[in-house]
Amino acid sequence: MNRVEGKVAIVTGSTSGLGRAEAVMLAREGAKVAVTGRNDERGAEVVEEIRAFGGVAEYWRVDVSKEEECIKLIKEVVEKFGKLDILVNNAGITGPDVPTDKVEEADWDNMFNINVKSVLFMTKHAIPEFRKNGKGSIVNTSSVSGLIGDRELTPYHATKACVKMMTQKDAIEYAPENIRVNCVCPGTVMTPLVKGLLADDPHYLDNDIKRYPCGYFGEPDDVAYGVLFLASDEGRFVTGHALVIDGGYTAQ
Template identity: 40%
Template structure:
């Protein structure tokens, strides 16, 4: 898809499962070397194992994206392992709350904002100098359709994803002339462990989640991975500061 395969390196946070794992596998299948990062070491190592079993190159680096020193160490270990960084998919995130705004609590607010907003900010803060030194690159951040409009009963999560889009657009403009593109992918409901925890305990909620998409189903992780690959590809060379909805038509309603 326009990516050249002569030793490029991709970093995926939140790579232990779901969208992150699918994207790490897609990068590796395209011929890139992949750094997989997550708090879940077992899941992250399993992702690396899948890549290596398919003949790809990957390493796992544990990282809490809310901690500056750990994010710095992640970038240092990326360079130590592969000597460069070309693409970053900042996907680590915490799941939604489920309740009206007045029913939320401060610890829930702090946890969601710390991972979803501070984590993305710290990753970009330490990725951008590497991309500047490289002379080009692309960053994709995981936002959400909840960051494109209202999200009843998940107002904190929605606010965090609106913030991710704000970070994305601001960085895109700041670094556009440096040949660094920054975009966001905005999934609707995707079949992940997070979805199952949130919805599958109540089959009615799962049915509602499918029905909210005009296509009549929830999304697949591979479909989000494909969007990330496009945003990193040469075909997207004129695309920066964009929040790409991959949502089965949900935001068209």
């Protein structure tokens, strides 16, 4: 309990899946949480879930691929909660499951706008707020797809590798200012994002599970616990780290 007591956190894309679990866990551990996303109904649901156990949360509708919306979000969160301590860059999409020779430029651009530029914009505008506190913690969301190759999801792999490198680069840049930057690299976790892959290939998960040494997929809380550790002061000596949460998938 109270592992992030008194802190203020923004979790992007927290109306569903991993982001939702991360927002709820940070709130349960004492943070005031800005729940953000593009679905107002689900945003209200997450806030209600947090308030039901006495947590503090507010919902903001934001498209994180737009810089002006990221600026507005951070400004309003600081006005509402007084400061910013933790930024969880979670929002992301998988995009089209095609090989490189079939990738359309518009899809590539859209993937980079949502999965990578969002990390740039949110980080860029969170840093001045962290400087005011003399510290801060950013947790980005890469993926096992950012670590190893595969015969699937070309632009997704490229964006997630980019997020991992931005994590390492920014960790070095901001370490002297007591601002830590880490990322999580989850394996398959059953969320709406993964269920969406079944539309293209109904056997996606039957094939995927064979590659998991542990024999099961992750739950959103498995990733949320990793985010909580990296976000909290327990991780004070950890920066530039890619925390792999994948049931052994990339250990093979």
